[in-house]
Amino acid sequence: MQKGRHKTPLRISYLLIASITVLFLTYAIHSYFTYDFTVNEAKKTTLLRNQAQANNIMQDLDKYIDQKIADFHDLTQIRQIQTRVAESNRNFDPDSDLTELDSQIDAAADGKTTPFLKDVLKNEISDELRDFATAYNNEYNYDVIKELFVTNQYGANIALASGKSDYVQADEEWWQATKNKQIYVGPMKFDSNYNDHVMTFAYPILDDSSDYIGTLSVSVSLRVLLQEFVNDADVVNAAKKTVVLLDENGNVLFENGNFFPTETPKEYFSSITSDNGSFEYTLASPTFVSYASSIGYKDFSGSGWTVVIEQESSVVDEFEELEKNFLTSTLIGITSAAILGVTLSYFVTSPLAKLSKLTMRLGKGDFEAKTPKSRIAEINSIIDSFNEMEVSLKKLFKTEKSLAEANARIKNERLTAIGELAASMAHDMKNPLGTIQSGMDIIKRNTTIDPQIGEVIQRMERAVSRMSHQVEDVLNFVRITPLSLRPVSLNTMINSAIKSVETPKAIQVVVQGDDITITCDEKKMEIVFINLILNSIQSIAGQGKITIRISKANGNAVIEIEDTGSGVPQSVISDIFKPLVTTKQKGTGLGLASCKNIIEQHGGSIKFQNNPTIFTVTIPIPAN
Amino acid sequence: MDYRKIILLVDDDVDLLENTAFMIKGMGHDVFTARDGEDGISKYKDVKPNLTFMDIRMPKMDGYDAFFKIKQIDPAAKVILITAYNQDEKKYLKAKSMSLLDSISKPYSFETLEGIINKYA
Structure with missing residues (x-):
């Protein structure tokens, strides 16, 4: 025979604890995965945003440099310069005049020996260019134009506006490039003459028929070119990010508001492998590194530099804080579920148990059973109802009992009355029966009787006997005697x-x-x-x-x-x-x-x- | 010993009283009758019967009280109470304690009367 399995009834408190625990665990697990996803997303987003910023800054820089290149190029269009250069070419004797001097010529000093050179320093072109340079320097409030000069078609310096320069430039690579009608953009290099990093641009000067007649060379401080970049970097730095500018060898040109802060290349430079990208790198702390390399702009073919944006990955640390919070809140939740369960058990389950005992006692007819008040309003209303029911039941039972008693009393009284009447009647019948009985006895004994009459008398005797038995029945029942x-x-x-x-x-x-x-x-x-x-x-x-x-x-x-x-x-x-x-x-x-x-x-x-x-x-x- | 006995019958039912007297006379005894308790007591004093049959339910004085009186007058009096079932338990018990000979129930037969008289009178 298979026995039915007995299931232990669940307690409300256990049920509550279990369900709240499951709830919190689900929440925690969900949160954990969501957190993981969110952190990754946040990382990705941060890297992408930084990369976009690096791209923008790099592009701005390229564009700015290109614009500067264009600015200086405009000088070659000045008619006066073109005229003077052409004139110089006509008067120049390449055999006698193209001899390198012992020392460089200096725009600030006079007194060079060759008559031609006097013209170089004190001619209209020099004045013109010097005005331009002064205006330019004033604009930046800094000595940005380090060198500015013009050569004729033979490579002799014919107009020096500022700085120092060799007299003959024909042997220079940049001069050769311009002679081939190309614009030269030099690499950035440190010039000990000016104690500054400079960059040299050289432009071919063309006549109306686009023939090469001379070269304009300008060397400018790096700061001019990076002016826009520094502004951009300041904005980005404000967002707790560090903007770094690296040259093609990974040396730091600019970082955190300083030019050339260090002489060692950036340690992560080897990780920069493409035009732009992002990676994580541990410097002093885990860091997100996003970069973009120079790709040039219009005439500017690019500097080979790289803009890097560093950001401490601790920006996602707050998410880690959140993770800890999840754990804590889960633990608190489960603990409070347990406390709640125990409390509920105390305030709900045990009053319910008492109520069930009360009900059992009620069922056994104990109407005096009382249950103490609970601290829970709902439980109290149930207890009140029970107590009211108890009172009602008590009344009902009492009423029913007295009704039954009244009924029994009425019945008893009626039976007693009937009994007395019956007894009285039965007794009164005994005398007439006695008379008939004795009468028949007398007749039997004093007369000779016909047998048929004898039978009649026997029937009468039986009738008397039956009557007297019935009378006895009544009296036996009614009269209980000792x-x-x-x-x-x-x-x-x-x-x-x-x-x-x-x-x-x-x-x-x-x-x-x-x-x-x-x-x-x-x-x-x-x-x-x-x-x-x-x-x-x-x-x-x-x-x-x-x-x-x-x-x-x-x-x-x-x-x-x-x-x-x-x-x-x-x-x-x-x-x-x-x-x-x-x-x-x-x-x-x-x-x-x-x-x-x-x-x-x-x-x-x-x-x-x-x-x-x-x-x-x-x-x-x-x-x- | 005299075969002929003096029997006193006390009953308020005249028909039954006369029939019973007739039957007992037929047995060859002298019968006196009385119709209530008081009458019964005075008759008892007069005739000094050998045996008295006394009905219980009677007017003026019931059979028990008459029995008690007779017993006071003559403690050796032989009395048979004619009773259905005893209507008054206390008086019945008292009567038993005062050497009531026996009791018979109505309706009684010739043989019952004859047996009682032969036994006690």
Whole structure:
């Protein structure tokens, strides 16, 4: 056989703790993955943004340099310069005039020997260019133009506006480039003459027919070119990022507001492998590095420099803080769930348990049970309802009880009245019955009677006998009198009862068992057996048998009266010992009720069963 | 010993009283009758019966009280009470304690009367 599994009922508190824990764990796991994703996204975004910024700055720088190149180029368009250069070419004797001097010529000093050179320093072109340079320097409030001069088509310096310069430039690479009508953009280099980093641009000067007639060379301080860049860098630096400018060898040109802060190349320079990109690198702390290399702009083919934006990766540290917060809040959540569970258990579960005990007590009829107030309003309202129900139930039970009592009293009073009336009537009938009885006796004894009349008299005697039995029934039932106890032989008493009942010849009466002497009121007890035997006789139609068995059991005398009659109809079985219940036309319905009264008065009991019909009388045998 | 006895019958039911008297006379005894308790007591004093049959329910004085009076007058009086079932338990118990001979129930038969008289009178 398979037994049903017993499931332990869940407690609200456990359920609560479990569900809140699951909730918080789900939240934590979700948060963890979301966090991971967010951090990566944040990194990516930061790197991309920095890279875009680096691109912009680099582009601005290239554009600015290109613009500067264009600015100086404009000088070659000046008609006066072109004229003077052409003139110089005509007057110049390359064989005698193109001899390098012992020392460089200086724009600030005079007194060079060759007559031609006097013209160089004090001519219109020099004045013109010097004005330009002065204006330019004033604009930057800094000596930005280090060298500015013009050569003729033979490479001789014919106009020096500022700085120092060799007289003959024909051997220079840049001069050769311009002679081929190309604009020269020199590399950035340190010039010890000016104690500054400079960059040299050289432009071919062309005549109207685009023929090469001379060269204009200008060397400018790096600061001029980086002016825009420094502004950009300041803006970016304000956002806690460091802007670094590296040259083609990884040397630092500019970092954090300083030019040439260090002489060592950047350690991560080897990681810069393409035009632009991003990577993480650990400097003093983990750092995001984004870079963009110069790609040039229009005429400017690019400097080979790289703009780098460094940003400490601690910008994503706040996310790590968040991660810790997730953990803490999860732990706090689970702990508070446990506390909540215990609290709920205390405030809800235990009052509920008390309520269930109260209900059990109520069910057992204890209406005095009370449950103490809880601190929870909802529980209290349930407790109040229970207490109200208890009061109502109590009232209901009380009402029902008094109603039942009233009913019983009324019934009793009516029965008593009927009983008294019946007793009085029965007694009053006895005198007339006595007269008839004695009258018949007298007639029988004092006259010679025709046998047919004799039978009539016998019928009358039977009628009187029946009437007097019924009267006895009524009186036996109504009048419960004290017992007149004495030892009586059951055998004798039962046989006497059998004799006093007229038994039809078709019915056999048998008494079995050993005789027992009981202590009883003989007259009353005989009435019991007479009644029971009469009942049996009346239930048998035609042939039949009545068996009376006497036995002992548990200190009791047990008398069973069994008959082969029709038994008792199912409808009256439960009422069989109640007064006025009868199935017979001749019956008063008092016979069995009287029997029960008498037997119970003797401390015994009477039981009944159908199939076969057996009445069982049990009477205690007194010890000794 | 005289075979002929003096029997006193006390009953308020005249028909029954006369029939019973007739039956007892038929047995060959002298019968006196009375119709209530008081009458019964005075008759008892007069005739000194060998045996008295006394009904219980009677007007003026009931059978018990008449029995008690008779017993006061003659402690050796032989009285049979005619009773259905005892209507007054206290008086019945008192009567038993005052050596009531026996009690019989109505309706009684010739044989019952004859047996009682032969036994006690």
